[in-house]
Amino acid sequence: xxxxxxxxxxxxxxxxxxxxxxxxxxxxxxxxxxxxxxxxxxxxxxxxxxxxxxxxxxxxxxxxxxxxxxxxxxxxxxxxxxxxxxxxxxxxxxxxxxxxxxxxxxxxxxxxxxxxxxxxxxxxxxxxxxxxxxxxxxxxxxxxxxxxxxxxxxxxxxxxxxxxxxxxxxxxxxxxxxxxxxxxxxxxxxxxxxxxxxxxxxxxxxxxxxxxxxxxxxxxxxxxxxxxxxxxxxxxxxxxxxxxxxxxxxxxxxxxxxxxxxxxxxxxxxxxxxxxxxxxxxxxxxxxxxxxxxxxxxxxxxxxxxxxxxxxxxxxxxxxxxxxxxxxxxxxxxxxxxxxxxxxxxxxxxxxxxxxxxxxxxxxxxxxxxxxxxxxxxxxxxxxxxxxxxxxxxxxxxxxxxxxxxxxxxxxxxxxxxxxxxxxxxxxxxxxxxxxxxxxxxxxx
Amino acid sequence: xxxxxxxxxxxxxxxxxxxxxxxxxxxxxxxxxxxxxxxxxxxxxxxxxxxxxxxxxxxxxxxxxxxxxxxxxxxxxxxxxxxxxxxxxxxxxxxxxxxxxxxxxxxxxxxxxxxxxxxxxxxxxxxxxxxxxxxxxxxxxxxxxxxxxxxxxxxxxxxxxxxxxxxxxxxxxxxxxxxxxxxxxxxxxxxxxxxxxxxxxxxxxxxxxxxxxxxxxxxxxxxxxxxxxxxxxxxxxxxxxxxxxxxxxxxxxxxxxxxxxxxxxxxxxxxxxxxxxxxxxxxxxxxxxxxxxxxxxxxxxxxxxxxxxxxxxxxxxxxxxxxxxxxxxxxxxxxxxxxxxxxxxxxxxxxxxxxxxxxxxxxxxxxxxxxxxx
Numbered sequence: 001x002x003x004x005x006x007x008x009x010x011x012x013x014x015x016x017x018x019x020x021x022x023x024x025x026x027x028x029x030x031x032x033x034x035x036x037x038x039x040x041x042x043x044x045x046x047x048x049x050x051x052x053x054x055x056x057x058x059x060x061x062x063x064x065x066x067x068x069x070x071x072x073x074x075x076x077x078x079x080x081x082x083x084x085x086x087x088x089x090x091x092x093x094x095x096x097x098x099x100x101x102x103x104x105x106x107x108x109x110x111x112x113x114x115x116x117x118x119x120x121x122x123x124x125x126x127x128x129x130x131x132x133x134x135x136x137x138x139x140x141x142x143x144x145x146x147x148x149x150x151x152x153x154x155x156x157x158x159x160x161x162x163x164x165x166x167x168x169x170x171x172x173x174x175x176x177x178x179x180x181x182x183x184x185x186x187x188x189x190x191x192x193x194x195x196x197x198x199x200x201x202x203x204x205x206x207x208x209x210x211x212x213x214x215x216x217x218x219x220x221x222x223x224x225x226x227x228x229x230x231x232x233x234x235x236x237x238x239x240x241x242x243x244x245x246x247x248x249x250x251x252x253x254x255x256x257x258x259x260x261x262x263x264x265x266x267x268x269x270x271x272x273x274x275x276x277x278x279x280x281x282x283x284x285x286x287x288x289x290x291x292x293x294x295x296x297x298x299x300x301x302x303x304x305x306x307x308x309x310x311x312x313x314x315x316x317x318x319x320x321x322x323x324x325x326x327x328x329x330x331x332x333x334x335x336x337x338x339x340x341x342x343x344x345x346x347x348x349x350x351x352x353x354x355x356x357x358x359x360x361x362x363x364x365x366x367x368x369x370x371x372x373x374x375x376x377x378x379x380x381x382x383x384x385x386x387x388x389x390x391x392x393x394x395x396x397x398x399x400x401x402x403x404x405x406x407x408x409x410x411x412x413x414x415x416x417x418x419x420x421x422x423x424x425x426x427x428x429x430x431x432x433x434x435x436x437x438x439x440x441x442x443x444x445x
Numbered sequence: 446x447x448x449x450x451x452x453x454x455x456x457x458x459x460x461x462x463x464x465x466x467x468x469x470x471x472x473x474x475x476x477x478x479x480x481x482x483x484x485x486x487x488x489x490x491x492x493x494x495x496x497x498x499x500x501x502x503x504x505x506x507x508x509x510x511x512x513x514x515x516x517x518x519x520x521x522x523x524x525x526x527x528x529x530x531x532x533x534x535x536x537x538x539x540x541x542x543x544x545x546x547x548x549x550x551x552x553x554x555x556x557x558x559x560x561x562x563x564x565x566x567x568x569x570x571x572x573x574x575x576x577x578x579x580x581x582x583x584x585x586x587x588x589x590x591x592x593x594x595x596x597x598x599x600x601x602x603x604x605x606x607x608x609x610x611x612x613x614x615x616x617x618x619x620x621x622x623x624x625x626x627x628x629x630x631x632x633x634x635x636x637x638x639x640x641x642x643x644x645x646x647x648x649x650x651x652x653x654x655x656x657x658x659x660x661x662x663x664x665x666x667x668x669x670x671x672x673x674x675x676x677x678x679x680x681x682x683x684x685x686x687x688x689x690x691x692x693x694x695x696x697x698x699x700x701x702x703x704x705x706x707x708x709x710x711x712x713x714x715x716x717x718x719x720x721x722x723x724x725x726x727x728x729x730x731x732x733x734x735x736x737x738x739x740x741x742x743x744x745x746x747x748x749x750x751x752x753x754x755x756x757x758x759x760x761x762x763x764x765x766x767x768x769x770x771x772x773x774x775x776x777x778x779x780x781x782x783x784x785x786x787x788x789x790x791x792x793x794x795x796x797x798x799x800x801x802x803x804x805x806x807x808x809x810x811x812x813x814x815x816x817x818x819x
Contacts, residue, residue, distance in 0.1 A: 076627045183549065196597045198600040208584060208588045208589070211585055211588060214557025214561070215555070215560045215589070219561035219562070219564065251549045252549060252558050410599075412634050413637075414604060418738070419738065420634075
């Protein structure tokens with residue numbers, strides 16, 4: 001009664017069903033919690049009904065003390081379409097992609113693989129300063145990229161070059177960024193593999209992990225507000241998912257109802273840290289429901305599974321303005337980067353298993369072969385051709401100079417502040433006298 | 446004698462300022478914009494002005510922007526109902542919940558989200574309720590906001606982003622409701638930092654910051670939200686960023702500060718003039734970065750003495766950067782070493798605030814020493 005008086009309202013009984021029955025019959029879906037919360041706020045307070053009135057949760061009372069056991073023995077199941085030999089398991093899940101599209105998937109993955117080999121070597125030879133390969137994870141890139149519209153906005157972490165490859169980012173520009181030469185869209189400012197391309201809707205990569213996650217959510221909100229029929233996809237690894245920014249991003253996406261796909265590449269390692277030291281729950285997919293997010297776990301080495309999940313997530317995210325979480329299970333076959341030697345923390349046998357027995361490229365090739373869309377001849381020819389393309393772009397990139405040192409100073413602000421201009425002038429004067437001690441011959445005049 | 450004034454918004458009570466003896470810091474009343482040199486900046490043609498305090502002026506600025514720019518968005522904690530300091534009153538009523546909305550309690554999320562929004566064409570105003578709580582967003586600001594344009598070779602930029610946060614001592618805020626964090630951010634190029642000292646400047650500088658093609662961090666001295674009252678044009682107007690304001694001309698010494706302390710430094714200048722015959726030039730820096738080196742340099746060349754004051758602690762406060770730069774530019778014109786009167790190198794204390802704060806007495810004392818130095 002005190003509550004009712006304080007609320008200043010008179011209690012009226014619901015017609016027909018009691019309030020409790022209404023709540024029991026109505027099963028909140030992923031967004032139901034949000035909806036039921038708003039519903040709650042509109043209900044009238046009553047002390048005659050012994051039902052929970054808390055604004056913070058939509059739930060019934062229980063009089064038995066019981067902790068919820070986190071389910072880590074048998075986790076969320078892994079959706080797949082193909083077996084490890086590239087055979088479709090359940091024909092009703094076959095996306096029936098046309099031949100050209102499947103060939104594009106295959107060629108994107110293999111071209112990326114070839115480029116990775118050559119650029120990794122080039123770092124070993126001191127030609128570029130740093131590199132990160134994508135070995136084993138190519139399926140996560142192209143499977144998801146193929147399911148998106150070309151104008152969907154992509155936020156990556158650093159191991160998603162296949163998305164750009166699928167979007168026909170030219171080899172010349174990949175190389176330009178790695179070499180930091182005059183053709184680099186980023187003007188030589190960042191370490192290799194920090195690609196960006198406004199034209200292909202791929203936001204420039206940055207090194208700090210997970211910072212892109214809440215940013216992607218804001219971009220998705222912008223897409224919703226603009227009625228753009230556009231989804232934002234945000235890639236990150238299972239390690240980055242431990243960052244506070246990941247929690248922030250998930251929560252904001254759910255509460256602000258954003259059309260975003262969170263795509264987690266769970267590849268087993270964050271540099272040397274295995275997943276057993278990264279989290280104790282059931283991976284990243286299990287966190288989604290905690291935020292009210294629709295979630296799925298897929299076989300990341302199965303291009304069709306990745307494709308199907310991303311396609312459906314995209315359709316619903318845009319139609320329903322809600323976030324989706326896809327955890328793509330995969331394996332990082334290569335080292336973390338050229339600064340890492342993973343034999344220090346994992347066995348060669350383990351790596352070989354994935355390379356030989358469960359590789360996204362092999363599995364798709366088996367599928368192609370079984371469809372009669374590919375054969376050994378074409379494989380040989382393509383390997384030769386892709387290597388040639390990469391080598392040509394590579395040699396060209398090496399020959400180009402770096403941008404003029406004046407470009408060290410621009411783009412900090414839209415206009416160059418007076419103090420920065422003074423610093424730029426002081427460097428120019430310094431180089432006039434001491435230029436011989438600086439690698440000016442590699443830079444544009 | 447200290448008297449605390451309580452003002453309530455709904456169920457929130459907070460102190461505004463304290464009254465000390467007969468002299469009150471309660472009301473900083475700029476009779477009209479024509480008092481300051483910045484009057485030459487664009488004011489409304491119609492001349493239609495209202496008496497506004499700082500939060501009303503800031504509210505007015507946002508209404509002006511939202512009215513004409515339908516891509517303007519305000520987000521942050523508690524902004525929907527009007528904000529804990531009332532800066533966002535009526536915005537949601539007028540412009541709807543898609544443009545003015547609450548976020549979860551997560552500063553790194555607020556700024557991260559705002560980055561995504563700003564990069565995709567929306568005039569984004571992100572509010573951080575207290576400058577003391579901006580630090581979870583430090584990574585997003587320093588590593589992303591500041592570097593977005595540079596690292597992408599201008600493919601992407603955050604010109605549409607403005608971060609508003611509260612700032613400075615309020616009389617009883619203690620460690621976590623009094624901080625002045627500008628020095629932390631001044632060390633990261635790529636952003637502009639602005640701190641207004643009165644209601645009139647707050648509106649003009651905020652509109653400039655929102656329109657500026659670079660991301661801006663706008664710190665609002667919470668002690669001035671109610672205490673500073675000016676004649677403020679109802680229409681939009683802009684005051685230039687990156688320009689210091691000489692609010693009083695003088696010949697003996699340059700006194701430089703920003704934010705709430707501008708008022709105490711004015712008081713100090715009056716005392717020095719009336720009681721000690723010392724003629725002070727008083728400068729309100731307004732923009733912390735990029736700061737107006739030329740104006741300060743010219744002033745110090747003229748007076749030969751510089752005293753910098755800020756609430757933030759002495760060591761590595763922004764006064765250190767000013768002192769280093771000015772001694773480099775004006776060494777041979779100086780009659781005395783550059784002096785800084787700042788908070789002590791402690792966290793911001795609660796009951797000890799009257800002792801911690803730089804005030805007109807400390808400034809008067811130090812100025813006299815500097816005048817005697819030669």
